[in-house]
Amino acid sequence: MSPPTAPAELESYLEQLPGARILLDMRYRILAANRAYRAAYSGGEDVVGRHCFEVSHGYSRPCDESGESCPRRNALASGHMEKALHVHRTPRGDEHVLAELTPVRNRAGRISLFVESMESVGAAQFAAATDALVGRTKRFGHMLELVSRAAPTDTPVLLLGETGTGKELLARRVHESSARAKAPFVAVDCSGLTETLFESELFGHEKGSFTGAIVRKAGLVEAAMGGTLFLDEVGDIPLGLQVKLLRLLETGSFRRVGGVEPLHADFRLIAATHRDLGRMVREERFRSDLFYRISAFPVELPPLRERRDDIPLLARSLLARLFGNGAPNLAPETLRLLQAYDFPGNVRELRNILQRARLLADGNTIEPNHLPDELRAARHEHGVMPDDPLWSAEAQAIEAALVAHGGNRRQLAAALGISERTLYRKLSRIERSPRRPR
Numbered sequence: 133m134s135p136p137t138a139p140a141e142l143e144s145y146l147e148q149l150p151g152a153r154i155l156l157d158m159r160y161r162i163l164a165a166n167r168a169y170r171a172a173y174s175g176g177e178d179v180v181g182r183h184c185f186e187v188s189h190g191y192s193r194p195c196d197e198s199g200e201s202c203p204r205r206n207a208l209a210s211g212h213m214e215k216a217l218h219v220h221r222t223p224r225g226d227e228h229v230l231a232e233l234t235p236v237r238n239r240a241g242r243i244s245l246f247v248e249s250m251e252s253v254g255a256a257q258f259a260a261a262t263d264a265l266v267g268r269t270k271r272f273g274h275m276l277e278l279v280s281r282a283a284p285t286d287t288p289v290l291l292l293g294e295t296g297t298g299k300e301l302l303a304r305r306v307h308e309s310s311a312r313a314k315a316p317f318v319a320v321d322c323s324g325l326t327e328t329l330f331e332s333e334l335f336g337h338e339k340g341s342f343t344g345a346i347v348r349k350a351g352l353v354e355a356a357m358g359g360t361l362f363l364d365e366v367g368d369i370p371l372g373l374q375v376k377l378l379r380l381l382e383t384g385s386f387r388r389v390g391g392v393e394p395l396h397a398d399f400r401l402i403a404a405t406h407r408d409l410g411r412m413v414r415e416e417r418f419r420s421d422l423f424y425r426i427s428a429f430p431v432e433l434p435p436l437r438e439r440r441d442d443i444p445l446l447a448r449s450l451l452a453r454l455f456g457n458g459a460p461n462l463a464p465e466t467l468r469l470l471q472a473y474d475f476p477g478n479v480r481e482l483r484n485i486l487q488r489a490r491l492l493a494d495g496n497t498i499e500p501n502h503l504p505d506e507l508r509a510a511r512h513e514h515g516v517m518p519d520d521p522l523w524s525a526e527a528q529a530i531e532a533a534l535v536a537h538g539g540n541r542r543q544l545a546a547a548l549g550i551s552e553r554t555l556y557r558k559l560s561r562i563e564r565s566p567r568r569p570r
Contacts, residue, residue, distance in 0.1 A: 156246040175223040203233040217277035266449045267442035271434040278431045283309035291404040293433030296478030299404040307360040315359030323365040337389035356399040367407035378422045436475040461497045
């Protein structure tokens, strides 16, 4: 049977469109692929007549039946263009690709073809340039998809995640993918500044405005002109300054400390926090109007314990970045231990553990004995089933002891003779258990 062919006018039209494009029929078969697609995704290989899911992922059945994101079902339902982020095989290795699928109707008005465009959102670039932004799990992919949608706009982005999940790295990625990429990216750590110092750092000050102000100083808002201002740990901004930040965002103008002339601000705001801002608003510790202003587009960064399947890929990427061609291997049992651990410090903690382990390893392989004691202990805890009577007894004893100590974890850890980190891990496991003892 000869391979299916595309209408000549559509094939010609595909070549004139920018970017990588393919034409698909209703049976997932590729009818045409333009030169940009063949160069970027097939290494020049002819893909006409093959199924898109086989070319993209090496699957034997459609993506949406294999747990992969696929816009086809939504495009059929809506009748218009739909997007999805998925991992595409390329000559350079696997990359996260934003796929846009546009239905094409026949003369009877029925959808008979699809034009799919693909654009890399930089998974390979992430691996080369950053530490935390490597992964293939669904939660990680969903995060990247949100970022790829927000990046080209000027919409304020709020990054939510625990310490060590890579919020600043993701903020830089948003900036680098925006129209402001050639302008400055200015990061402000809001947690380390006093109220007086914060205002001076953010807005600048005039000469003589306070003791020690011997020259005029431009603030970080001015430094970010035309670019991106990243406010890290925005939940730590004092209430008294929140109103000034809100005025800056609402009016697009500010005054230096000691100044009278209003100055124009031009930046894209990205904020980040590990705190529950919604709860802080309810407790009146964070202004509701500022919260709604900065949270137009929230993006949650999943903790490492919620994407354990990414740990092998992430660990190897970190080792390659840290040690280059001298990067050590990871023994199979070492990988199992890493995946069993909860990583309260997330990617930052994983990085530190790998650096330490490399120093302890005399050969070219990181073995379990090169890992910290608390990480090796995680093997035993995760290896016990929730319905094990010993685990149940321990869990009930810990919960009872926590109540007896008034919820004070530090005192309980001391009384049990274990570290606070070990206690935290045990309590987290008890909380996550589907058959939590009562």
